[in-house]
Amino acid sequence: MTRTARAFWLDAPGRGAIRDVDLPAPGPDEVLVRTRYSAVSRGTETLVFDGRVPESQHAVMRAPFQDGDFPAPVKYGYLSVGVVEEGPAALTGRTVFCLYPHQTRYVVPASAVTPVPASVPPARAVLAGTVETAVNAVWDAAPLLGDRVTVVGGGMVGCSVAALLARFPGVSVQLVDTDPARAATAEALGAGFATPADALTGRDLVVHASATERGLARSLELLRPEGTVVELSWYGDRPVALPLGETFHSRRLTLRASQVGTVSPARAATRTHADRLALALDLLADPALDTLITGESAFADLPDVLPALAAGRLPALCHRIRYDAAD
DSSP states (O other): OOEEEEEEEEEETTEEEEEEEEEOOOOTTEEEEEEEEEEEOHHHHHHHHTTOOOGGGTTTTOOTTOEEOSSSSEEOOOOEEEEEEESOTTTTTOEEEEOOOSBSEEEEEGGGEEEOOTTSOHHHHTTHHHHHHHHHHHHHHOOOTTOEEEEEOOSHHHHHHHHHHTTSTTOEEEEEOSOTTHHHHHHHHTOEEEOGGGOOOSEEEEEEOSOSHHHHHHHHHTEEEEEEEEEOOOOTTOOOOOOTTSSTTTTTOEEEEOOTTSOOTTTTTTOOHHHHHHHHHHHTTOGGGGGGEEEEEEGGGHHHHHHHHHHTSSOOSEEEEEOOTTO
16 A cells, blocks of 8 residues: 655745655664654755755755755755654654654654653754754854853854853853844843844854854954854855954954764764754753744645745744644
8 A cells, every 4th residue: 555645845946835745664674753743944944945055065955854956846854753653662652853854754764763852842842953953063162161152143043052051050141133022032041132233242252143244243243352253154155255354363263163964073072963963852851942933834834834934024933833633
């Protein structure tokens, strides 16, 4: 008997649709997962939706279970939570997280799913991929006891980083964003807040996640001499200009990249990708992180939701997708 599922595909830049897809029968080391929730990673997925992945980055940007190729048609996404319906006895019936696109059911190797701890509600577990990015960024940033840290950019990733840093003893954290409404989010996460004009200066460390030239330039301005900016933003095909001819050299500033595709060199000798994801899921036991989920839609509405997110008509940090039993 042929099994089928429904999946969201980007048919062309700016236009998506839900298609029927055939599912294979799971093998002895595979699982069949019924999706309960997925989430739109707004920064990366809207770049993909708009067809703005540079050709030089097509291979790097492939999601683990992506079908098709950039710019389109492509099935893309990587924040999925579901229940194992078939598979090894140790996993059957378990709620799991998987780096899978938006699809109602799917078959993957058992090694590709990570059980969600009982302390983490499935609806919150969709944040695991973003918190994993934040974990890697914090490993890269390596804050020290007593550091004065700023996170520039109050999106999904920036807020996740601020939430983790706010739990470091003795570390002072300020979230900076152009939207004053982010002040309430910062407060819920245990961080201070400021707009770019009012941000504290003399910072030991700045994590930049606004994906804007102005945000990155302001990040450099906020540093003390010999301070460091950790760059988390991904700009797709947009060139970025920086004021490196002003005081960048005389103040001996450092600008370094962080990217979740590899485990931070600071931990690579002792941690695997699986370890990092399991840690992210454990950290999601904190109910304060619910503040990052700012909207929810039904799976059937995805063809309308993604254009609205890409155009900014639907403002969101994490926009969650709900799958009903009939999907």
